[in-house]
Amino acid sequence: MREEDIYKAIKNRSIRAGILRTWENLHNAVEQNIERYRFLKEYAKDVKMAKLEVFSDYDRWTEKAMKSIESRNKCSVYYAEDGKEARKIVAEIVGRDKIIVKAKSMVSEEIQLREFLQEIGNEVWETDLGELIVQLANEKPMHVLAPAIHYSERQAAELLRKVGVKGYTAAELAEGVRKFMRQKFLLADVGISGCNAFSAKTGRIFLVENEGNIRLSTTLPKDYIAIVSIDKILPSDELCLKLVILQAAFLGTFPPAYINVNEPVEGQRMHVIFLNNGRKQAPEFLKEQLTCIKCGRCQIECPIFQITGSLWGNVYGGPMGMGWSGILGEIGYECFLSSLCGKCKEVCPMEIDMPRIIRELRKMMVRGNNLGEV
Amino acid sequence: MPNEVLELLNQLIETLKRNSVEVYISKDAERDVERLKSEDSFICNALSIAADTGIVFFGGFESRKNSALAEHHIAIIRRDAVCKNVIEAYNLAISKSNVIFATSTASKTGDIEGKLIWGMHGPKKFTVVLEISEELYGGIA
Structure with a gap:
């Protein structure tokens, strides 16, 4: 700063x-x-206790988490000590001249992934509306989950014009971005997401959202990369579910429109990168x-x-x-x-x-x- | 028992309405859904639903893809899929399908000046057709 x-x-x-x-x-x-929702406080206690347990032995839990998904077909699992290693792994998977659709992810901000993938010759799109506005402004997100809160309707309209989106009102701009981004989703070679919670028991990745861009980014492309910072590991699916519910409830948008539970599937190659980056x-x-x-x-x-x-x-x-x-x-x-x-x-x-x-x-x-x- | 069931169903309907979901109560969902469908809609059976939050679980990768691309997502929910809470609903869903996903309302955003806009990237409309028996039908508030 x-x-x-x-x-x-x-x-x-x-x-x-x-x-x-x-x-x-x-x-x-x-x-x-x-x-x-009176259960929220109880959920918070359960999640905090579980997170503290995982931190007490990060090595063991990371190994357990990696094993839980390594055994699955159609999935490659990696470990990156820092951002540089994570970017190198992503570069090897993606290559160049690809269209990449990205779900909003703070861990990707942490390792400056979008900028890196653009530098090596890829077309990269932030698919969350607020994050797209921030990308076009070449700025950083203003809030961890509401990145473009500091832009007025008029400023958003000016920025979105850079990609041919026309309109003046929030509704017109959202409709324009929907059409623009739908083409990108359908053409994308690679989808990238972060992870809100990772179940060490089953290898499932939990992601919560309202727009539907995460669902499309992680479902349509043939290659899907998930970056999981190790603080997202939890012992079970139930705790992961509790965490995503807490996140949405304490942001204020509850229930969330979508809870995605991603795992390797037929018809898609999945790549999961576990990232330390100072946590251990x-x-x-x-x-x-x-x-x-x-x-x-x-x-x-x-x-x-x-x-x-x-x-x-x-x-x-x-x-x-x-x-x-x-x-x-x-x-x-x-x-x-x-x-x-x-x-x-x-x-x-x-x-x-x-x-x-x-x-x-x-x-x-x-x-x-x-x-x-x- | 029917009173408890009715209470649960009425709680669910109230929750769905609060979530801005269009709700139809039906004695024959397959028949009634025909009237709602269009070329832009995608219809699928829900694996489970939580009455306290209105979170609906579905199964299958193709359904996940098709429901995300549709303009209108229509869910058929049967009485035995209605659970009290989201943990119960998750456990029921995962016992029925390996690949699950959840939806509670239409796609939305508030990213420009906090103005709520429906249909950002996913379906613009989410409809639930709740199928219940003749016996329960009359007790729905």
């Missing part, structure tokens, strides 16, 4: 307006979900951050994020972004921007103590240590 980006963000009224609009849309929806090496005080389900509620509710958006942070912005930046070894002075008001911890379904994590990161910055020396 650059200091000038923060000043830019503070002066950019559309960021604040977009985030507050999203807060107005989603805040009450989450509260209603918690009230209506995370210092003790950051382990709790690895229970994060990336619902993005801490971002929307945070008074600092409401001014700066994801420009406060690196790949992951806002309160959750501080912990994740620490895990990825990218933390800088941005951790001093937090007001430590504690709202993030209060609203987090996993009850992650982000203020504590941020205080620890600050101590390290003051001491001049890097995370590897802890």
